[in-house]
Structure formats: C-alpha cells, structure tokens
Amino acid sequence: MANPSMIGGGRYSRGENTGDTRRLAVSHVSAGAMLKRLWSYLGRNRLLLVLAILLSVSSSLLGLYGPKLSGQAINAIDVPAGQVDFSTVFRCAGLMVTFYILSGILTYCLNIVMIRMSRRISQQMRHDIFENLTALPVSFFDRFQTGDIISVITYDVDTVNQSLSTDLLQLMQSIVTVTVSFFMMLSIAPKLIIIFLFTIPIMFLFTRWLTGVVRPMFRRRSAKLGALNGFVEEMLSGHRTIRAYGREDAVLKRFDEKNGEAVDAYTIAESYGTITGPSVNFFSNISLTLVCVFGSILFLRGQVRLGDLSSFVQYSRKFSGPINEMANIIAELQSAFSAAERVFALIDAEPEAPDSKDAKELESVHGDVEMKNVSFSYIPGSPIITDLSFHAQPGSLTAIVGPTGAGKTTIINLLMRFYDVDSGQVLVDGQDIRDLTRASLRRAYSMVLQDTWLFQGSIFDNIAYGKPGATMEEVVAAAKAARIHSLISRLPQGYDTILSDNGSAISKGQKQLLTIARAMLLDAQMLILDEATSNVDTRTEEQIQAAMRTLMAGKTCFVIAHRLSTIRSADHILVLRGGQVVEQGTHETLMAKRGFYYELYQAQFVAQGC
C-alpha cells in the first residue's frame, strides 16, 4: 500500500473526479502505520491500558480454568453408576462458582476500563480535530463542505471509537484466551495440537488476503458517506430557498443519487467484509472435526481419557471461538481504519503557516497602515489585486469604494492576514505584518463583516464575545451605542435571550446591530467596517454613524460602503476598479478630478433622481 511516511503529510487536497462536489481526500496509509498512529492515542492512556491488560488476562484466565475444572468433574463422573466421587464433584463445582463470579466481576471492571479508555480516545480525537480546525487557514473552510468535516467528527470518530472499545477489548481477550487455551490443550493432549498447526496458518493467510480486498471498499464507504453528509448539510442550510422555489423534488433526486452511491458503497463493503466471519468459522469447524476424529482414534488407542478429550474439545472450541472473533474484528477494523484515515487527515491538514520564529507582538499600536505593491489572487492565474499601494495615517478614515467585485473585501482579507499576499508588503506601524504574530495583529483590529455571525448563546455572550470578562454595564453601553438596547430590553429574557440556530429569531438587520455592538465593545486601535450598514435602515444607520464617529475617534478606520454620502468625510478615499486603485485622495480632490470617482458619485445622484 502507500508509503508510511505519507502519514505525516496526509493532508487534504481537492478530491479528484468528484464532479460537482469537492470531498476531503486522504492519503492512504498501511495498516501498520495506522496502528502505530492509533497506538499514539492508546499510549496516552497507558495506565488504563495496563489495567485493562491485567484485568483482561486475569478474567480470561479465571474463565478458562472452568473447562479444566469441569473436565475434572466429568472424569469423576465418568464411572459406572453408583461410584461417582461426589467430594471431587463438589470441590470442582465450588471452585467453578468462585472462578465464574470472580471472572464476571473482572470482566465488568474490564468493560468499564475499556469504555473509559476508548471514550477518552475519541474525546481526544475530537479535541485534536477541533484544535486543528481552529488553526487551519480561512481558505480551508472556503473550499470544503462543512458537512464533510462534521461527518469526520461524528461518524468517523465514532467508528474508530466503536472499534477501539468493543473490538480491541475482544481482540485482547481473544489473544489471552487463545494463548491460554493453547497451553491448556498442550498440557492435555499435545498430539492433537498438530491439527491447529495446519488450520491456523491457512486461516491467517486467508484473512490477510480478504482484508486486502475489502479495505478499499471500506474506504469508499467512508468517502461516500462524507459526500452525502456534505450534500445534506448544504441543502438543509438552503432549506428556505429550496422551499420558496419549490425545488424539493429536484433536490430530492440529487439526494437520491448521493444516497444511492453511499448505500451501494456500504453494501459492497459489508457483503465482502462479512465473508470473513463464516470463513474463519469454517476453518475452526474443520479443526474441531479433525480434533474429534483424531481424538477418538487416540482414545481408542488408549492414549487419552474421555474427560481429557471433553476438555480438549471444549478448549478447542474456546480456542476457535476467539480466532473466529479475531477474524471478524479484523474485518471491522477495516472500516475503522478508513474512518481513522479521514480523522488523521483532518488532524494533519496543514494549519496556517506558523508565525515566523522572530515574530513580534504588535504592541502600543499607532495604527499606521501601509500596502506596498501588493498583488494577490485566490486562484493562481486569476489575479484579484495587482500592484496596490496606499498609506493610511494613524487615526485616519480610509474609505474603500468601487464597483462590486473590484477587490474591496479582499483588501480586508489581506489587512487581517486571513490570506497572505502573493507579492508586495502590508505594513502596520512600519513593520511587515508577516513579522508580527497573527494574534496581536488581529487583536489590533475590530471589525464588522458583511456576513454577520452569531452563535448559539445568550445575547450577552454574543456581544461580550470579543472582550472576555466584560461587565453588564459595558455590554449595555455597547448595545445602547449600537441602538439595539431598547430592542433587547423588550425581549422577555432581555440580555439572557438565547439566540437559536442561525439566530433565526431575529432579523438580519438586528443581527448586524448585534455584531456592531460587539465591535463597539472592543478597544482596538484599528477598525474595519465591511458593508456593515447595508442591512440597517437609514435612520438607524444615521444613529450608528454618530456612535461610530465617537468610536472611531483617534483610530485608523477602513470602511467599505456604497453610500458615498457617508464616506465623503473620509480622510482618504481609495477608488478600486478591477483590482487596481485607480484613484486616491479626498472627496474634494477626487470630485475636482472628474474621474472614475466622479462618475460613481454622479451615478448615485442619477439613481436618486436629484
């Protein structure tokens, strides 16, 4: 299979030949490498693992001593009527009861330990995935479907978890049982063991072969399920629009295709995966038959006693049972492995390039921002910004205007370093932002983005989000400044009102006011407003503008807005067109120039018919 060294580099790339959907693609690693990786998770719970092994060995040993005792009892019974050695029978029975009870208790304890361990591991995995998700660059989420990522966190982690908790536990018990049974059988009738020397290797080779066949099938199963999830998540988020257009049937048809593919992949994987169990069972039945036949011959030759033969047969069943189980587990592990591949691929996805080693904290910010000859493109070959330069003085208001698609939002992406420039420099207080820590750079800004984002939580938490430990007074002050306080106080639960999924209880404009309140609360030296007021009615906007002016005092501000009248007071206007700054200057100088800005400005008046 694939080169094990790939495991570290197993990162997401765009899935190929996926048609309309981009899936998470993972690099395939060998079973050994996968086990090693899983082991790193097991290893973190070493204490529990040692405990589990101890419990497992002792409970299996106790359980296994049973047949030996019952064999002894039967030897005592296997006499003509009336001559049964009852003292032996009772002694054996007493021991059996004790052993079984102890074994039961130990088994339960073992289960608990294993459950604790496996749940911890899946918790750890979810934790690691999430940790990395938060470290991933913004571009990652611009490219991959949320549903596919969620599928990894839920379904794939669960699959790994299940296999670790049930399968691994059984595997461990099986190993103990097999080993002990083997020695027990060896002690009873060594000759009969020879049979297993033939059947077990065949079984092993067969399982190995089958595993190789089945593995890609399980991989496909995980991938198809992820694709289905991605589709479902996307379409359900567009539920209202689909309803409004009455396209339910057409969407359902597409769903059916994806569902069909997922089910087919499942059926194939499952059909082949479940061959293992009966096959191994077959081999163990053959072993049993051979044991029985040759055991009988040995008995006839007087080389074994009936009780011994009985014990041996019991052990060989005990022996083949776990081997049977082990084979089943190996089949199960195939699905766990393909799930684990997806889990690890997400954990390994390349995070935002770390801050450079000598990155400095951006401290006592003046707010002097400069772009020097910046070029940038999202997709190589289609440049969004070429050779852009401008300089914003501390405390100045820079307005960015221009037709849609001119690259205005992209400038924000670059200022905040969500994306890195292809060439040129972005400087804050004369320092290249790539020489600064991202956290300190981003802290220096407060922003209100085009897409309002609120999370499931109280209004208080949503406003106080950017400022940990904010008091109620501060939050109320911010809300008042954003003109949302009166609306909030009208709600039955006031600031404790929980915003549900997508904040659907409140309107778009109210959401925007909340995010404005959130930005108000921050004490950052630089401010970014991206279309912040486009969904707020003009009257409210006027009020916000007034509040904003106070907030903006002494801060470096970047405003993207289309209401030219609100930007006229800007210290500096950047006029963008097709990714180029075509004009810069104050409103007066630009108007005097009668250039592109003048045109835009005229358009506003023409449009308003004044």
Next chain:
Amino acid sequence: MEKLEKYLHPYWWYIALSMFIKFLGAAAELTIPYLMEIILDYKVPAGSRRDIYLYGGLMLLCAAACLGFNVIANRMSAVSSGKITRAIRHDLFAKLESFSPRQMDSLTTSSAVSRLTSDTYNINQLLARTQRLGIRAPILLLGGIAMMVSMDGLLSLVLIALLPVIGIVVYYVTRISVPLYTKQQTVLDRVVGTVQENITGIRVIKALSKTDYEKERFRKVNQELTDIDRKAGSVSAITNPTSTLVLNLGLTLVVVVGAYRVNGGAVRSGVIVAFLQYFTMILNAMLGITRIFVMFSKGQASANRVAAVLRAPEDLTVLPETQPEPDAPHIAFRDVTFSYNGREPDLQHISFSLEHGQTLGIIGATGSGKTTLLLLLLRLYDPDSGTILIDGRDIRTIPPEVLREKFGVVFQNDFVAEGTAGDNIRFFRPIGDDAMAAAAEHAQADFLRERPEGMEREVQVRGNNLSGGQKQRLLIARALASNPEILILDDASSALDYATDARLRQALYRNYGDTTTVVVAQRVSSLRHADLILVLDDGQTIGAGTHEALMESCEEYRSIAMTQMGDGKEGA
C-alpha cells in the same frame, strides 16, 4: 419503532428468505456438536473407525454448508439493510424538505443533519447486525436448548430456569440505556452545532483571537458527550458479564445435578460432555443476543429521533379550492396579522393590493417586519389572521407546486451552493442556456463573462470565492431565470454600488414589465419608482403610497429620504 416497521415491509420476503438461509446455516452449525456427540458416545465405545471417519466427513459437510449459507445470508442482509436505510433516508430527507421554516427553526439544522446521517447510520447498523446475529443467536440458543431437552429433560430445566433471570437483566438495562442513548444523540447535535458555528464564523473567531475560547466551548460539549457516552456504555456493559455469569453458574449446576443423575444411572456421562458443549454454544448465542440488545438500545434511540421527524404533522396544508374572486388584483393582503412566537405580533393589520406588473416597495427599520411580510406572501408561514390572495385566490388554497412556480425570490444573504455559476442560476430547474444567459445579463452579472468558463465558472462552498455583490447578482439571475410572475427581492442589491443597482433597475423595468415585483430595500433610490411603497414600523403600516405622496404625508419616510439623499447638492 412502529413508524419504521413499514420500511421493513417491502423486504419481508427477502428478509425471511435470508433468515431462512441463515437458519439453515445455524442448523448446520448446530449439527456439528450433535455429530460429535454421536462419535464420542456411540462410535468411540463401539470402536468403529469407519463410522468415526464417516461422521467426521458429515461434520465437514456441515461446516461447508454452514459457510455457504452464512456468506449468502450475510450478503442478503447487507443488501436489504442498505435498501431499507436508503428508503428511510429518502423519506426523511423528503420530509425535512417539506418542513415549514417554523418546523425547521424549532428542529435546528444541525439536529436535522445528524438525524439524517448519524441516526440513520445507527439504524442501518441495527438492521444489518440484527439480521446477521438476530437469527443465528436465537436459533443456536433454541436449538441448543432443544437438543439438551431431547437428551435430558431434568438437566435442561436447570438451564431454562435461568433464562428469565437473564431476561430481567436485559430488560432493566435496556430501559435505563435507551434514554441515555437518546440524550447522547442530543448532545451530539450540540457538538455538530458548535463545529458548524466555528466553520461559518471562522473569520470573526480569528479576528477576535477567540480561538482559545472556542476551544474551551468545544471542550465542554465534547466532555459532555464523552460523559454521557461513557455512562450509556457502562450501563450497557452490565448485560454481557451478568448473562455469562448466570449461564456459567447454570453449567456448574448441571455438573452437580448430572453427577447425581449419572450416579443414579439415569444418564450416561457422554450426555454431560455434550451438555457442556451445548452450554458453550448457548453462552455464545446469549452473548450475541445481548450484543443485539445493546445495538437495539442505540438503534432505538436513533429510530425514535428519525420517527419524530417522520411523524411531524404536515404544516401549511392546502385548503380546498374555492371560486376565485372576479376582477381581483394580482396580489392582495387583507388585514394580515402574524406572530412568530404566538405572543407579540410581528405584523399587524397589513392590507394592500397590487395589480399585474406593478411594483411594491417596502421600507422600514430593522425588525419592522419587512422580511416577514415576504415570507407570508411566499406561504412559508401562514398568517394568524387575515388572508393573502393571488389573482383572487387565497394562497392557502393554491397547491404548493402551482404557487411556487409563480415566484422568483432573492432572500437576504441567500443560499449559494457549491458547483458552477450555471448550477446556481438554474437551481435544479429545467432552464435553457439562453434563458440563463438573458437572466444573467439582466441581473448585471457581467462578471460571468469575464472568464472563459462563463456559466461553468466554479462556485465554492457558500459562494466563498465570490464577492458579496457577485453573489447577489448571481441570486438575482436565479430569480429572473424562470421569468417569474412575481419577483421578490429582499434587500437583494444591498452590496451593489449605486451605478450597478441603477442599471439593474433599468433592466428590470425594460425586460420584466409584466412581472409584479416586491422589493424590500433600505435605499429610497431602489424604491422610489415603485407604484406603491409601504413604510413599516414595528409590524404596522405607518405609510402607504407613491414616493411623492409619502414625501408629503409620511414624516418617517421623508426623514429617511432626506438622510439618504442628504445635502448632495453639489452633484445635481
């Protein structure tokens, strides 16, 4: 569970056949120890090597039959459980699509997603494994018991007496664990929700350096999930060792009772040996059954969640058709009142009428009910009182497929799907290339022509590679593509600059003269040419009329208009 039974129905025979085959496999398996007993008990004492080989051969035959039957039956179970899961998912998705926005709001999208994926997966596992283990284990159990009874009734009684004990244990464990598994799925919903929020809010989170806070938030919900998962697992784990213990105690009893029976000459010692064999078999069968119960607990929790969605009453049902009013306007609202939560009204006493080809503009403060009015017109919600009519027919009497055909809609921040620009304009409708190109042109989506791919231009998840203005124009093109009877634009051009916005309005005016248009906007300039403008405040109409009339009569409107046009004298 009952709700899901009907999905098993079409596969009744198939499942029965697969179970019968499984039964044959189990019978073959069961015969193996029986043959073994014959060898040990009769053929060995008789010293007949030929018979030993013969019966050994029969054992091999049974082993082969067991293999064949099981492989076939397993495959069949994978096929049937796959098909059933597919059908359940199909219906579930269809049902979720048919949910009214109100139902979807209360369910939440993240819960809907996990019901469709994680829960159906649990059901699938239950179906497949029950079929695989469900017949084999009980048959091995029953067969084992039958064999034992046939060999020695009294000894079998010992075992049979113990089975109810196991039954009671299983019953109580299931009763405790099902609610735990249900809760687990609920917590899982919250995990999904948290991840979703983090993905959609990644920019804000990074900008505010809230990564650590989010990690902590996730850590909590992750911990909660782990705890409930562990609790459910620990309860379920009781079943297995308990039933093993009970059976093993039974085995010991058999040995003791057997000793008396052998001593009394009632049974031969070979019977005890065979008994122990069957006991092991029964033990394994019992383990299989308890495993099914664990899966069942989990599967049932999921099945209930799925069934809850499927059972949800149909919202927004179609009322019986009535005679349309003659000479009715195209759209009419008559004293419409509506509330989302059933307490404070979000819209009150809204009345207006609109003729074919007219334009309605709606303006008002945030939260004044503008979007709500549109949602009512689209019948995504029903009004609490009052009626909405289209061509004189109450929209509640119009079948949804007829009603939806009439509209082209752009919501605020509307849904852009991954795929191509063309996919997004077509939006699952049979729309020709020419119509699409025309719609794109009218929507001012000229950016589509900038690249050679044109309509095939790639659109990333949530339209992330498009600017706000590009998205809006794509969405407007979608709304125009079907040449709708009624066009609804909810602040659909807010990200467009004035020049583009003006061109858009001109294009609409020129090319969609017959289309009745409802526009919600913040900009007076977007509305001023409307035939009727409604000024909403706190859910009530505080002004209605043309721009000129409102400038005269409506204080609110005038102040909005004045602020927007401001002191822009220098451009005039």
